[in-house]
Amino acid sequence: MQRKTILLLTLVLALTLWAMPAMGAYTFEQLPSGKFLVTFTYQTAASEVYLVGKFNDWNTSHPDYKMEKNAEGVYEITIELAKGTYEYKFFADGDWKTDPDNPDTVPPFANSLATLTSGSF
Numbered sequence: 001m002q003r004k005t006i007l008l009l010t011l012v013l014a015l016t017l018w019a020m021p022a023m024g025a026y027t028f029e030q031l032p033s034g035k036f037l038v039t040f041t042y043q044t045a046a047s048e049v050y051l052v053g054k055f056n057d058w059n060t061s062h063p064d065y066k067m068e069k070n071a072e073g074v075y076e077i078t079i080e081l082a083k084g085t086y087e088y089k090f091f092a093d094g095d096w097k098t099d100p101d102n103p104d105t106v107p108p109f110a111n112s113l114a115t116l117t118s119g120s121f
Contacts, residue, residue, distance in 0.1 A: 025101035026114050031080075036116045039078040042067065042099070046092035049075045053088030053111070060091040083118075087111035
């Protein structure tokens, strides 16, 4: 009996984790307007990092998307986006970097994927 209970609990946990959206190096909260404030973070030794993606036409030097180091030495930026799915990468010292903390990527360039839905993480 105990073995069946453990097996059932393991199965429920696995299905729950499988159904949850991936939590990458971004967090978001929904604003009253329906849009989202999205904070992206990236830990690196690079001296200059930009957030680039579908939302800024993959511009690697737009000053509004230059990330700043926070008190912990992690690059971060907060931007406003509408509900949806966005491909993005980090452009660090001239190199394209997939978000190492976000397992959701899309081919053919392994762009990271941010999915913004109702609620917040």
